[in-house]
Amino acid sequence: MFWLSPAHAQTFMPTAASDIAGDVDNLYSFLLISSFISCVILIGGMIYFVYKYRRKSPNDKTPRITHNNFLEFLWSFIPLVIFMVIFAWGWKVYHDMRSMPENGLEIHVTGKQWAWEIQYKSGVTTSNEVVVPIDTDVKLIMTSRDVLHSFYVPSFRIKQDVIPGRYTTLWFNSNKLGEFHIFCTEYCGTSHSGMIGKLRVVTREDYDKWLEQESKFSTLPIAERGAKLFQNKACASCHSVVDSSVRVGPALYQKFGKQQITSAGEVTVDEEYLRESILNPNAKIVKGFNPNIMPSFQGQLNEAELLAIIEYIKGLK
């Protein structure tokens, strides 16, 4: 049972990439070992007894053992002590997870069906991508636009529900460069399992460089800005822009100027139709697709941003 040793516990866990992950894994190893021993006692004892005391003849006489106070005390008390250790240790780790750092790098996270919107203090926004410097306390301040979501980074062993109408927080300090998964772990509808983001841990210099690059956004040409927004608002997770393949929604590749059959009859895909479909997606549903899947972006995009996205879609040839 080599994987029971603490060094190998990670065999079943994703790469540990945060300070807290080491603490969690130690507790996990302890739990694995004590669980394994308990199972050996219970299941092993059971197998031993049923073998040893299998019926030998129909006239077997069994002793009348009704109880044994000392034994019963022992097997109530010993588990209780072990459980209390597990409880206290679990609390300690949990307490560390929940004690927010004082001067951490604050990043705002907004969950929505089905993407993570990330906002940095400098004004940089991204979608489904969090970039943080290594060995830095990072604090996430999170809320949701629609339903419950849960922000989960397996490699950091942290998770927190994201709730509309209030802020919840989460913190970590990553000690490993690399790219890690962000999963949504609170069921949120159609594309719940597609709501995957990435968390990139980079060096301090790369972080500064990345941040500067991202902030040049407003000076980009309009269609490029549209491309960026398209990415940031996670439009691409439902609409293909490189071919005509159908994802959750219809492809947008080479659509501009074409005729389209919708729930409100045939329409031409022009600026007006695109605008309406972004702000009021249910107005004209493309044939073969369901209403109420795409959320409205009313109030989330200003006129300039709308225009940029439309320009970008126009250019998909």
Add this chain to the structure above:
Amino acid sequence: MGTAAHGSNSNVNYLNEFKGIKSWLLSLDHKRIGLMYMISILTFFFVGGIMALLIRYELFAPGKQLLSPDQYNQVMTYHGAMMVFMVIVPGIPAILGNFFLPLQIGAADVAFPKLNLASWYVFMFGAAIAISTFFSTKVDTGWTFYTPYSIKTGTAVVAMVLAAFVMGMSSILTGLNFIVTVHKLRAPGMTMFKVPLFVWAIYSTAILQVIATPVLAITLLLLAAERLFGVGVFDPALGGDPVLFQHFFWFYSHPAVYIMILPAMGIVSELISAFSHKVIFGYKAIAYSSLGIAAVSFIVWGHHMFVSGQSEIAGVLFSFLTMLVGVPTAIKMFNWLATLYRGSVTFYSPMLYALGFLFLFAIGGVTGIMLASMGVDVHFHDTYFVVAHFHYVMVGGTLMALMGGFYYWFPKMFGKMVDDRLARMTFVLIFIGFNVTFFPQFILGAMGMPRRYFDYIAPYESLNKISTMGSWLIASGFLLSLYAMIKALKSGEKAPSNPWGAKTLEWQTSSPPPHFNFDKKPTVTGGPYDY
């Protein structure tokens, strides 16, 4: 068991005394009502099982296999809702409890036979509403109906929660009936500490049903009101609190977990004692631990919510209290082991299921303790680790015990013996299939795969494949069981009154029992396990 009251030796019994469909649908006989529950619940189990196979088939590989994401979410919801509200919660109490609780305490029927029949109709009415949603817009919330998703989704949530409400009503009525039956109808001489442990378990369960279910009812009504009238209890857009729903929901649904497992523990106590041919060890400890579990189960609901945003102090209390539930559970495990000690153990199919229960419940139990430890739960919460854990408890525990109970009491219920060789094969298939299906899910959960996922990333593929193949083994085991039981009904050997040589009262009357159970009211002098 003391002076035995013998059933009649004539061929008139509860099955053949009255004929015709009306004699069933209007029957007040607890045994017939038990069988009606059996047929309905097994049908629902069959449908819920097909949903399970569909889920596993979809997860055989990443990407779409058969279902669209929306269809997957619906199938996942129906699997959970049907298995919980229509199979596992009512399962053991309504089928085996109905049938054997009066028999085991030497009564002619339950305290309120008409109420008992009404419970079945209420249950079927609720089930009909639930099934009707499948033919409208369906439901895609998951069986937990978490807000605000359940408020916003365009599916038939109101009908589904009303269905759960109505079935909850049935659960309350059954529980009430059983409590009064245990208090008022015990045979002369049968004190509370002489009733079989199955009765203790059903009794503890009944208390939970009566006290906890109203909370679910009011929660579901609030949710329906929220959807219909926008009252703003749970919807943050209207100033409500979505997390409040989780508190309400788990205030019922955690005790409900014990509504599901306590009766199973009762069956296992009967089986272990009967097939060890030995008095149960620690009768009082087992009986009191049932009550203890029932009591503490009311104040542990927050362990479902360690990452929900509840305060740390609440989390600490719930974690602590959850550890306390582990103690009476451990006591039961050790008592069963001690019963085996110096016994005379036979390995008929019911005993195999009981031993299977001990095996799987041990794993379900220790992983439950892992999940109760907050620091680790944060990582495991809402991953496949949780899915594996509760299937080890609900399926590995409750369903194994239910199957064991079926094979144990089948001769009494139908007067026919099951081919035990076939029955043991069903155990092997289900037990191996179960472990192949669900053990890999612990590892998937540790690796971080979230639950309720239609699709997954590549590293999770091989374990998901193994898990799916296991589900086929389980299915073949249950189908073989169906075959074994139908074969027994058609051509099984005639069962004697007491094929297993057990000591509880139900074995003192004929198989199947007469309409009023005992021809002469039994008088009890000894205990239920005097081997």
